[in-house]
Amino acid sequence: xxxxxxxxxxxxxxxxxxxxxxxxxxxxxxxxxxxxxxxxxxxxxxxxxxxxxxxxxxxxxxxxxxxxxxxxxxxxxxxxxxxxxxxxxxxxxxxxxxxxxxxxxxxxxxxxxxxxxxxxxxxxxxxxxxxxxxxxxxxxxxxxxxxxxxxxxxxxxxxxxxxxxxxxxxxxxxxxxxxxxxxxxxxxxxxxxxxxxxxxxxxxxxxxxxxxxxxxxxxxxxxxxxxxxxxxxxxxxxxxxxxxxxxxxxxxxxxxxxxxxxxxxxxxxxxxxxxxxxxxxxxxxxxxxxxxxxxxxxxxxxxxxxxxxxxxxxxxxxxxxxxxxxxxxxxxxxxxxxxxxxxxxxxxxxxxxxxxxxxxxxxxxxxxxxxxxxxxxxxxxxxxxxxxxxxxxxxxxxxxxxxxxxxxxxxxxxxxxxxxxxxxxxxxxxxxxxxxxxxxxxxxxxxxxxxxxxxxxxxxxxxxxxxxxxxxxxxx
Amino acid sequence: xxxxxxxxxxxxxxxxxxxxxxxxxxxxxxxxxxxxxxxxx
Numbered sequence: 001x002x003x004x005x006x007x008x009x010x011x012x013x014x015x016x017x018x019x020x021x022x023x024x025x026x027x028x029x030x031x032x033x034x035x036x037x038x039x040x041x042x043x044x045x046x047x048x049x050x051x052x053x054x055x056x057x058x059x060x061x062x063x064x065x066x067x068x069x070x071x072x073x074x075x076x077x078x079x080x081x082x083x084x085x086x087x088x089x090x091x092x093x094x095x096x097x098x099x100x101x102x103x104x105x106x107x108x109x110x111x112x113x114x115x116x117x118x119x120x121x122x123x124x125x126x127x128x129x130x131x132x133x134x135x136x137x138x139x140x141x142x143x144x145x146x147x148x149x150x151x152x153x154x155x156x157x158x159x160x161x162x163x164x165x166x167x168x169x170x171x172x173x174x175x176x177x178x179x180x181x182x183x184x185x186x187x188x189x190x191x192x193x194x195x196x197x198x199x200x201x202x203x204x205x206x207x208x209x210x211x212x213x214x215x216x217x218x219x220x221x222x223x224x225x226x227x228x229x230x231x232x233x234x235x236x237x238x239x240x241x242x243x244x245x246x247x248x249x250x251x252x253x254x255x256x257x258x259x260x261x262x263x264x265x266x267x268x269x270x271x272x273x274x275x276x277x278x279x280x281x282x283x284x285x286x287x288x289x290x291x292x293x294x295x296x297x298x299x300x301x302x303x304x305x306x307x308x309x310x311x312x313x314x315x316x317x318x319x320x321x322x323x324x325x326x327x328x329x330x331x332x333x334x335x336x337x338x339x340x341x342x343x344x345x346x347x348x349x350x351x352x353x354x355x356x357x358x359x360x361x362x363x364x365x366x367x368x369x370x371x372x373x374x375x376x377x378x379x380x381x382x383x384x385x386x387x388x389x390x391x392x393x394x395x396x397x398x399x400x401x402x403x404x405x406x407x408x409x410x411x412x413x414x415x416x417x418x419x420x421x422x423x424x425x426x427x428x429x430x431x432x433x434x435x436x437x438x439x440x441x442x443x444x445x446x447x448x449x450x451x452x453x454x455x456x457x458x459x460x461x462x463x464x465x466x467x468x469x470x471x472x473x474x475x476x
Numbered sequence: 477x478x479x480x481x482x483x484x485x486x487x488x489x490x491x492x493x494x495x496x497x498x499x500x501x502x503x504x505x506x507x508x509x510x511x512x513x514x515x516x517x
Contacts, residue, residue, distance in 0.1 A: 255515075338493030338513070370517050380516040386490060421517055454489045454515035462495050462513065 002316030005266035024288030053078030062087030155180035193282030196309035214248035255423035256453030283307030294378030330468035384417030427451035478506025
């Protein structure tokens with residue numbers, strides 16, 4: 001059995017979804033009753049080049065480091081040299097995304113209109129991964145009369161200009177867990193997770209057949225009326241991405257899920273159960289346009305127009321990749337209650353104390369890194385900055401730094417938020433490929449990944465949850 | 477402070493959770509008419 005588990009590689013993807021943005025939970029509830037707002041929403045959608053050049057998207061995809069982001073405002077600006085394909089993955093345009101939905105749709109739920117189907121098929125045939133690793137014949141099978149499908153009860157899917165592009169039928173007329181809107185969320189999650197996993201395997205020269213287990217930390221719940229959260233998105237994604245030897249399971253913990261997924265993956269590897277475990281996150285379609293009213297009010301474009309995905313490979317120690325310190329895992333205990341300082345003590349102090357480290361020994365804290373340009377216009381503030389100030393204040397309270405040094409601590413150990421507001425993606429996971437690069441290069445020695453989950457939203461507990469884990473450079 | 481008052485409590489995950497505010501309200505003599513914790517990201 002290996003002495004330690006490492007993060008071998010990580011990939012990140014975004015899919016531009018301006019047409020699908022209206023199916024986000026907030027727009028879907030708000031727009032139908034207000035034609036003027038609908039028009040304003042449609043007029044405020046970004047073009048694909050604008051989405052590609054948007055500096056925070058490039059930080060997510062590795063086009064720049066978050067600390068290298070230019071001063072705000074970012075909306076309406078382009079990061080010089082930005083491209084669709086970036087070091088950590090890609091930003092896929094919506095016509096290809098619709099084709100990708102069809103390619104991973106095993107139940108003929110989607111009917112693509114001929115025009116979009118032809119365009120998607122042509123573009124995906126030229127895609128470096130889709131052409132060789134996806135069943136693009138499904139696009140031909142999905143091509144048909146989208147308007148007719150909608151007349152028969154399918155959910156209409158429009159492009160950004162408001163033209164009908166496709167129809168998605170439900171899975172069962174009497175099953176609320178299989179309605180078309182639910183299946184659209186799940187299919188979008190599967191598609192973006194699959195894209196991320198394909199990039200992980202093939203951008204890094206990894207062997208898909210060597211992955212024995214896949215853990216999904218995606219937010220969507222797959223199931224039917226008898227088992228609404230039955231699962232298993234992980235295996236659905238593993239199968240679509242060609243991981244023929246993999247089984248899988250889902251880890252659910254609201255936005256915190258990526259960290260327990262990573263810890264479980266590392267534990268399985270160190271225990272000798274599996275040699276290679278993939279952790280995958282498909283994106284959250286319900287969060288598209290979540291804060292669009294604030295954006296329109298401040299004359300910003302609809303900034304939540306991308307569905308994100310991420311994939312990570314955990315293996316035994318290769319002597320090079322950053323180690324996952326399973327002896328430095330923080331967990332938000334039941335007995336810690338809901339007080340912020342106590343939660344943070346569990347996540348940012350206890351795991352370090354367990355291995356004899358001080359808070360200042362961690363080079364970088366990766367916490368919830370939501371893009372503040374998205375959150376501030378709706379009154380949610382700068383989540384990343386708030387988290388970093390709280391971490392720094394805790395260091396000051398513990399006497400590790402002077403109160404006067406709080407700002408310096410934030411600058412040294414933090415970074416600006418840059419992730420799309422796709423909860424689990426923004427929760428430290430978005431920083432992982434940056435962390436791998438820095439830890440491999442030895443420019444930093446330790447990164448603490450921290451995530452919190454709002455369990456109370458599910459109405460089964462008043463509690464929240466959270467987990468943290470320390471990554472450490474393998475350079476001696 | 478809250479004697480005889482009914483209080484609507486809205487907590488925030490990154491700030492003060494609803495149950496913590498509710499406990500303070502009760503300790504100050506009030507009663508909680510509604511309590512929720514929300515996540516704004």
